Each structure stands twice: as C-alpha cells, then as structure tokens.
Amino acid sequence: MGSSANTVTGLTQTMVLNMGPQHPSTHGVLRVVLELDGETVVKAVPDIGYLHTGIEKSCESKTYSQAITLTDRLDYLAPLSNNLCYCLAVEKLLGLEVPKRAQYIRVLLTELTRIGSHLVWLGTHAIDLGAMSVFLYCFREREEILKILEYVSGQRMMTSYFRIGGLALEPPPDWLDRVQAFVEMMPARIQEYENLLTGNRIWHARTKGVGVLSAETCIAMGVTGPTLRSAGVAYDVRKVFPYSSYEEFAFDVPTRTEADCYARYLLRVEEMRQSLCVIQQAMQKIPPAGPIRTDAPGIVPPQREKMKTEMEALIYHFKIFTEGFAPPPGEVYQTIESPRGELGFYVASDGSPKPMRVKVRAPSFINLQALPKLVEGRLIADVVACIGTIDIVLGEVDR
Amino acid sequence: MAASNHIEQHNVVRQLRAWDPKAIEEVREFRGGVTVVVPRALLRRTAEFLCGEPQLAFTLLSDLSSTDRFPVEPRFEVNYHLVSMSRRERLRLKVRLSGSDPVVETVTPVWPGANWPEREVFDLFGIRFEGHPDLRRIVLPADWEGHPLRKDYPVEGPR
Numbered sequence: 316m317g318s319s320a321n322t323v324t325g326l327t328q329t330m331v332l333n334m335g336p337q338h339p340s341t342h343g344v345l346r347v348v349l350e351l352d353g354e355t356v357v358k359a360v361p362d363i364g365y366l367h368t369g370i371e372k373s374c375e376s377k378t379y380s381q382a383i384t385l386t387d388r389l390d391y392l393a394p395l396s397n398n399l400c401y402c403l404a405v406e407k408l409l410g411l412e413v414p415k416r417a418q419y420i421r422v423l424l425t426e427l428t429r430i431g432s433h434l435v436w437l438g439t440h441a442i443d444l445g446a447m448s449v450f451l452y453c454f455r456e457r458e459e460i461l462k463i464l465e466y467v468s469g470q471r472m473m474t475s476y477f478r479i480g481g482l483a484l485e486p487p488p489d490w491l492d493r494v495q496a497f498v499e500m501m502p503a504r505i506q507e508y509e510n511l512l513t514g515n516r517i518w519h520a521r522t523k524g525v526g527v528l529s530a531e532t533c534i535a536m537g538v539t540g541p542t543l544r545s546a547g548v549a550y551d552v553r554k555v556f557p558y559s560s561y562e563e564f565a566f567d568v569p570t571r572t573e574a575d576c577y578a579r580y581l582l583r584v585e586e587m588r589q590s591l592c593v594i595q596q597a598m599q600k601i602p603p604a605g606p607i608r609t610d611a612p613g614i615v616p617p618q619r620e621k622m623k624t625e626m627e628a629l630i631y632h633f634k635i636f637t638e639g640f641a642p643p644p645g646e647v648y649q650t651i652e653s654p655r656g657e658l659g660f661y662v663a664s665d666g667s668p669k670p671m672r673v674k675v676r677a678p679s680f681i682n683l684q685a686l687p688k689l690v691e692g693r694l695i696a697d698v699v700a701c702i703g704t705i706d707i708v709l710g711e712v713d714r
Numbered sequence: 715m716a717a718s719n720h721i722e723q724h725n726v727v728r729q730l731r732a733w734d735p736k737a738i739e740e741v742r743e744f745r746g747g748v749t750v751v752v753p754r755a756l757l758r759r760t761a762e763f764l765c766g767e768p769q770l771a772f773t774l775l776s777d778l779s780s781t782d783r784f785p786v787e788p789r790f791e792v793n794y795h796l797v798s799m800s801r802r803e804r805l806r807l808k809v810r811l812s813g814s815d816p817v818v819e820t821v822t823p824v825w826p827g828a829n830w831p832e833r834e835v836f837d838l839f840g841i842r843f844e845g846h847p848d849l850r851r852i853v854l855p856a857d858w859e860g861h862p863l864r865k866d867y868p869v870e871g872p873r
Contacts, residue, residue, distance in 0.1 A: 364853035371838075372862055376869050407745050534773050534799070537827030548799070555802050645744045648795050648806060650776065659777050661793065676777035676795070684830045713853055 329357055332695075336365050340443040340699045343709030347686070347698065354694050359687045363680075366713035374673035378639030379405050380479060382673060387473040389675060390711040393432040395425050395464075396653040398477040401673075403558055404649035404660040405479050408642045409614060416605040417481040418560045423494065423597035424467070424476065425559075425651075426590040430501070431460040432654035433583045433590075437508060440580070440703035444521045449511050456504050463493050480615035481608030491598055498591055498598075505587055512580070522576035526689040526701040529574060536688070537681045540656025541582050542705055546574040552652035559651075563600070566593050576704040583706075614640045639668035646672075655679050655706050675714055679707040724748060726805055729770060733763055739810075749806040757809045758819040764796060764807070765824050772796035772805060775821070778831035780839045784865035788812040790841055794821065811841060820846040838863035 335346040344365035350358040370389060374382040386397040399421055406413060413421075438453030461471040467486045468476035476483050512518045528538065530546035543550055551568040553561040569585040571578035608615050616635050617628035634640075646663040659676030682705045689701040721727060721743045730737050730750065737760050740751040752760045764772040777795040794807040809818055820843040821828045832843045833852040840861035843849060851858060860867055 364855075367853040369862060372869060410745065535826045537775050537825065539774075550799055555799070556804070646749070646781075646793075646806075647745050647747060648777070648793075648804070657776060659795065661777065661779055661795070663781055665783075671783075672779075672781045674777070674779040676779075680830065680834075681827060684827060 327352065334698065336362075341702055342439060342707060345683075345702065345707065345709055345712070347702075349695065349698065351695060354696075356690050356693055356695060356698060359690045359698070361683055361686050363683070363709070363712050366709045368714070370714045371673055371675065374670055376669065378668050379642070379670060380635070380639060382670065383478065384473070384475050386675075387475055388710060389677065389714060390432075390653060390655065390658070390679070390708045391472060392435050392708055393425075393428045393654050394473055395421075395428040395476065396432075396651060396658060397675075398475060399425050399559065400649055400651045400653070400658050400660045401662075402477045402479050403651065404647055404662045405642070407647045407649055408645060408662055408664055409479070409611075409640075411480050411609055411611055411614070413481055413559075413609055414606045415560065416602050417607045417609075419597050419601045420482060420486065420607070421477055421559050422561065422564065423594050423601065424464070426593045426597070427460050427463060427494070427497075429590045429654045430587050431457050433587050434460075436583060436654075436703075436706045437580075440700075440706075441512065441518075443699050443703045445517065446512065446515070449508055452504070452507060452511075456501065459497050459500070463490070463497060466490055466493060478608070478615075480611055481606070485607055491601070494594065494598060498594055501591055502588070505584060509584060519577065521696075521700055522580060522704075523573075525576045525693070525697050526579075526704050527573075527575045528685060528689060532685070532688060536685045538656070538685050540652070540654070540678055540682065540706075541579050541586065542682060542685075543656070544568065545571045545578040545582050547572040552650050552657055556650060558649070564593050564596050566590075566596075576700050579704050641666055641668045650676070653678055655708065655711075656682060675711070677711040677714065679705075679709075679711045680714075683707050683712055721748070726750070726764075726770060726803070729767070730760070730763075733767075734759075737763075747804065747806060749808055751808045751810065754809050754811065754818055757807075758821065758824070760807065761794070761821045761824045764805070770798060771800050772798045772803075774799055775825035775827055775831075776804075778821075778828050778835065780835045780841055780863075782839060782863065782865045784813070789865075790816050790839065792818055792835065792841065816841040817844055818842075819844045822846060837861070840864065 329350050329352045332349045335341040336344040346362040348360040370385050386401040387394040389397045434453040434457045438450040441449035465471045467490050468474040530548050533543045533546050547570050549568045549570050566589045569582050571582055612631050621628040622632045642664045644666040648661045650657050650659040656678030661674040663672040665671040690698045721741050727741050737756050739753050742749045764770050774797040776797050779793050781791045783789050788810040790811040792809050796805045835841050836849055837851040837854055
C-alpha cells in the first residue's frame with residue numbers, strides 16, 4: 316500500500332508495484348518493490364533470495380576438489396572466473412605454485428569468458444531497451460566462444476576446467492587456431508554493435524544521464540567493476556593486485572567520468588577490445604608444450620600414464636579421489652576481477668579434507684545494493700536500464 | 715619469535731598500536747595476508763580509524779563474512795576484508811563473538827556497503843548487528859527457523 320499526502324493540487328497517493336520476480340528485464344529472479352508517484356519512483360526495495368541454493372553450505376560438505384563444480388553455478392555467465400578465483404584461493408591456502416603454461420591458458424580462457432559475459436550483458440541490455448538485433452548479433456559471437464570452451468574442456472558452460480594446481484586436461488593440439496580465428500573476427504563484430512548503438516538517438520535517450528552513481532558513493536557502497544570505473548576510478552584487480560601472471564600482460568583499464576548507463580556501455584565495449592589484446596598476448600606466451608599441472612603428490616592427481624605404471628601414483632590417485640587432501644589450518648582471501656567487479660573467495664581450513672568455510676564475495680550482490688540509489692527519483696522506464704547497467708547475475712547474488 | 719617481530723613492524727599494526735594499544739587483541743600473518751583481531755567493544759572505533767585516517771585509507775569494504783567454529787568458544791568470527799585503494803593494500807579485521815551473545819556493533823555508518831552483507835550474516839548465522847538500519851533476513855524467507863550456516867544446522871535441513 317502506498318502513502319498519501321495532501322498537496323495544493325489535491326490528495327495524491329503513491330502506488331506500490333511489484334516488479335519481478337518473473338519480469339524478463341530483471342535478468343533472472345530479482346524482485347523490486349517500487350513505490351511510484353505517477354511514473355516517478357519514490358522508493359525501490361530490492362528483494363532477493365529466490366535463487367538461494369545454499370552453495371556456501373554445500374561447499375562445507377564437499378572436498379576441496381569437489382567444490383569446484385559448485386563455483387561454476389554462481390556466476391553462470393562467467394563460470395571460469397569463479398573456477399579461477401576458487402582455485403587461486405585454495406592454491407594460496409596450500410602454498411602451491413602453478414606452472415606458467417597453465418597460468419597463461421587460464422588468463423586466455425578467463426578473458427574469453429569476460430568477452431562472452433559482456434556480450435550477454437550487451438545483448439540483454441539492448442533488448443531491454445528495445446534494440447532487438449544487437450541481442451541476436453551478440454549471441455551469435457558468444458556461441459563461438461562457447462564452442463571454443465567446449466573444444467577445450469568438453470563443456471560449453473559449466474566447464475570446471477581449472478583445477479587446484481592447474482588445469483583439468485591438456486587442451487587439443489589445434490585449439491589456438493580456433494582462438495586465432497575468433498580474435499581475427501571479433502574487432503569487426505564489435506564495430507558492428509557500435510554502429511548499431513553508439514550513435515543511435517534512441518539509445519542515447521535511454522542511457523545518457525540515466526543511472527548516475529558518483530565515485531564516492533560507489534566506494535562507500537563497495538561497488539566495483541565497470542560501474543566504479545565509469546565514475547573515473549581506475550580500480551581493476553588485475554592491475555592493483557595481479558594474479559595468475561597478469562602483471563606480464565600489457566592492457567589498458569578504460570575509465571569514463573560520466574558515470575551513467577551510456578558511459579558503462581562504452582566502457583564494457585572497450586573492455587572487450589582490451590580482452591582481445593590480452594588474448595593475443597597470451598597466445599604468444601603459451602608454450603606449445605609443458606606441464607599443465609603442478610607436481611604436488613597427494614594434492615594434484617598424477618598423470619594418467621604414471622597412474623597406470625607406478626604404484627605410488629596409483630595410491631595418490633586413490634587417496635585424492637576418496638578422501639581428498641587436507642590443507643594446513645588457516646584462512647585466505649583471494650580476489651580477481653570478474654566481468655562484474657571484484658570477485659572474492661574466503662576459504663578457511665581447519666586441517667580437515669573439507670573446507671570449514673567458503674564465502675563468496677559476489678560482485679553482483681554488492682553492486683545490486685546500490686540499485687535504489689540509481690533509480691529513486693527517476694522514471695519507471697529507467698529502472699529497466701538501471702538493472703541492466705549494473706550487470707547482475709542472480710545465481711551469484713543469491714548463491 | 716622472529717615471525718611475530720616481523721609482523722609487529724607492519725605499517726598498519728604499528729599505526730594501530732600507536733593509536734590505541736588496546737585495539738589489537740592478536741595479530742597474525744598467513745600466506746601474505748594480515749589479520750588483526752580487535753576486541754568487540756572497540757570494533758566500531760577501529761573501523762572508523764582505519765577508514766578515516768589518511769595514512770591508512772581503508773575506504774573500501776570488500777567483504778564482510780562470518781565463520782562458525784562450533785563447538786569451540788568463542789564460536790563466531792566476523793571478518794572484515796578491507797582494501798586501501800590508494801595504497802594497494804589489504805587487511806583482514808576480525809572480531810570474535812561468543813555463542814551466547816552474538817552481537818556486534820554495525821559498521822554501516824563507516825562503510826554503507828556493509829548493509830546487505832551484515833543482513834546476510836544475520837540471516838545465515840544469527841549474529842545481530844547493533845544499530846543496523848534494516849536488520850531483516852535477506853536470502854531466506856522471513857519466517858524461516860534457524861540459521862543454516864551454523865555448524866549445528868544439518869546440511870539436509872532441520873526437517
């Protein structure tokens with residue numbers, strides 16, 4: 316029920332409207348309770364939890380290796396980012412060093428995922444605001460990324476390809492040719508999206524000056540990723556706290572100062588170009604042969620060959636897959652730059668083969684907090700633009 | 715002993731000690747991450763100091779989470795993962811809470827972004843944050859019984 320007030324023009328009453336959880340532009344199952352004065356949003360209260368599956372609790376009853384498959388299901392548009400962050404956290408807990416070849420392959424694949432995630436964002440954001448064709452184009456290119464992921468890992472989406480200590484399996488010999496073909500194709504395709512949107516007057520009207528969030532508010536609210544960078548703060552975990560050899564790669568962290576939906580659009584498009592640049596460097600760096608897993612008996616599964624021929628390796632293999640391994644007691648916090656912002660994994664061990672606590676610092680969860688600040692005082696049509704622009708994935712918000 | 719001397723030389727630890735010697739209950743370093751355990755009564759003031767002091771500038775609260783060490787007492791730990799964006803440094807602030815009185819002061823006036831994370835900890839662990847503007851359950855329904863991330867809550871659920 317809304318509230319009423321007696322004004323000079325008579326009695327006015329606000330109306331309460333439920334947006335979601337089945338509304339298509341809430342990108343999943345987000346419910347926003349809107350209090351409206353005509354078409355103006357007076358108050359917005361996000362209501363989450365419709366997708367809560369207790370992933371953090373489930374992790375506590377799995378071994379460290381088994382929990383990887385659960386991380387895929389958090390941010391299902393960038394599963395490899397979650398795999399990477401979780402593996403880095405457990406590797407930090409164990410004090411494991413990953414071979415350079417595996418690190419570069421990880422970088423390449425996570426950047427591919429970033430492009431894929433930004434493509435889904437661009438396509439759905441555009442279709443929310445009425446531009447149908449961009450959506451179809453974006454999904455066409457995303458399909459190419461998924462094909463590469465399938466070729467490498469055997470899975471299109473829930474790859475679980477990164478494992479503790481390295482990678483699940485050796486990529487097929489000619490996989491880099493496919494990546495090369497994609498990298499050659501993509502710049503022209505990005506230009507195609509820009510041709511459709513960047514100078515489009517309807518697009519301008521729907522995004523320029525909409526959803527402005529200042530840098531101070533972003534930092535106070537903990538908002539990271541493209542939303543923070545669109546307010547002029549060049550905070551990118553890949554640069555500030557490098558991981559997985561990112562310090563060896565040359566790329567820019569694009570920033571804007573307008574801090575509106577349009578700025579975030581330009582920013583994410585530029586980020587796709589920067590990711591292509593990182594992928595090209597990674598292709599140069601990846602050695603044609605070499606270990607993809609670190610040599611850590613009892614923690615990292617032995618090579619198939621060894622397992623079939625050496626007694627020791629067979630015992631380790633058996634132990635890893637039956638009882639797991641026990642890291643020393645302690646706690647670590649590892650962050651990476653996911654497509655949505657700072658993704659963090661807090662992993663605490665009590666010395667048993669199952670994690671005592673796994674906490675996911677989901678960027679979508681934190682960024683969604685700022686939604687009322689974006690939409691209050693604006694028109695109801697802008698709510699759709701604002702939900703789109705912060706790029707949430709409800710799997711990660713609700714966990 | 716050498717290790718503990720080394721951690722005493724840490725910039726943040728020295729500044730905290732100089733500010734208020736009682737603010738540090740314990741300091742630990744593990745895999746390059748520094749943890750400062752603060753007494754519950756001083757948490758809010760320490761948070762204000764760490765955020766507001768220009769030499770430290772831990773302006774970004776990256777994460778706020780809790781751990782249950784049941785049956786050990788004090789069983790709960792609340793972890794605050796702080797980032798100083800200007801100095802490129804991270805710090806973990808920790809406060810220990812007993813199972814009989816799981817209450818701690820809110821840090822929302824220091825970092826407004828702590829609002830949802832504190833609600834989440836309240837929802838899943840039953841830790842109350844004194845002075846929180848809107849302490850309701852966030853991911854579970856309002857009529858849910860129990861706090862699922864507590865160690866004495868079965869994985870299969872209570873029923």
